[in-house]
Amino acid sequence: MYIAISAQRQGENFSGSVSDFVKYLEKENEEISPEHQEQFFNQYNDRISAEEVIEQIDKNTTKLNKKDPKFYSIVVSPSQRELKAINNDPEKLREYIREMMKDYAASFHRNNEVKIDDIKYFAKIERERTFKGNDKEIRENQPYATKILKLQGEIRDIESGKAKGNIKVLKKEIKRLEMDAPHKINGKRIVRGMKKEGMQNHVHIIVSHKDATNSNKLSPLAKNKEAETIINGQKVKQGFNRDKFFAAAEKTFDKKFNYKRNFVESYKARNVLDKNPKQFFAMLAGLPTTEKQAAFKMLFKSGVNVPTIPTNKVQLAYKALMKLKRGVETAINSGSIGV
Known part of the structure; x- marks a missing residue:
């Protein structure tokens, strides 16, 4: 499960409407008949119009200044393995999001719960979902893409009279490179923006910066996890514990759907990898045999080649360790761990 939180993006001025973001999220509905379109939902309603979302978010901004984002975006991207566990069922995904948002609320540090x-x-x-630059398929196809782009440029130069050459030979070489590229879908080389195959359900969540009463700020990107300040002689609790939220969101999914999560697809693993790569690989090496085999299989399928790691001692050079760390992070962030 990969969960990303970001603020409204408009530079340092957040005075704009949520309408552009809502319009972006409506893109999949453009060529679908109304009865089959995916609607917005919240804790209690399954069918909320884009117009209502814009109205509700835009008006819930009392006392926010131009340097305050009006809303935050949360993207929840289950892996293929997690989607398989719920049969890629949109209704189960909605149920999960509603439970997960309870974890979100509980992660704020406030005087009143x-x-x-x-x-x-x-x-x-x-x-x-579409392929992005950090996906294994794009990275491994890139050398071929670079050569093809260069040859296409040479053809344009020949056609415009800027250079001389055999266009037929160049086109033949392009065709060969297209065939030799390691990753294709239906015979076509995978490029950025191409739709991914398989189960790809994921969720975009728009969360108002202000609470439902339009009285209090609730920022999931607060600098402090848990802090206290004195205001008018009173202790005021502040902060948002993202570690608590991510771990709870994962636990909620596992409990709700009886999901058996492997170490390498856990938030704990990602956190350890970020802070102490050597400890991550030591923990990986110390897993029970069956779980370790499953972990190595997941890593391999996501494009991370992990060498044999002694169970008693991790013997990896620093550069190799960092290379593996980057590979695992990329696989996790692209949602490919757990395929």
Whole structure:
């Protein structure tokens, strides 16, 4: 499960409407008949229009200044393995998001407990994902793409009279490179923006910066996890514990769907990898045999070649360790761990 949180993106001025983002999230509905379109949902309603989302988020901004984002975006991207566990069922995904947003509310550090009804959010399931630059397929196809682009440039120069050459030979070489590229879909070389095959359901969530009463700020990107300040002689709790949220969101999925999570697809593993790569590989080496074999299989399928690691001692050079760390991080961030 990969969960990413980001703020409204408009440079340092966040005075704009949520409408552009909502329009972006409506892209999959453009060529679908109304009865089959995916609607926004929240904790209690399955069918919320784009217009209502815009109205509700845009008006819930009392006392926010131009340097305050009006909303935050949360993207929840289950792996293929997690989607398989729920049969890629959109209804089960909605159920999960509603439980996960309770974890989100509980991760705020406040004098009064923040509950789900304090959160104003709207979520939308998307059924397609496209290849991005950090995907294994794009990275391994890139040398071929670079050569093809160069040859196409040479052909244009010949056609315009800027250079001389045999266009037929160049086109034949392009065709060969297209065939030799290691990753294709239906015979076509995978490029950025191409739709991924398989189960790709994921969720975009728009969360208002202000609570449901439009009175209090609730920022999931607060610098502090848990802090206290004195305001007018009173202790005021502040902060948002992202570690708590990510771990709880994962646990909620596992418990709800009886999901058996492998170490390498866990938030704990990602956290250890980020802070102490050597410890990550030591923990990987110390897994029970069956789980370790499954972990290595997941890593291999996502394009990470992990050498045999002694169970008693991790003997990896620093550069090799960092290379593996980058590979695992890329696989996790692209959602490919757990395929």
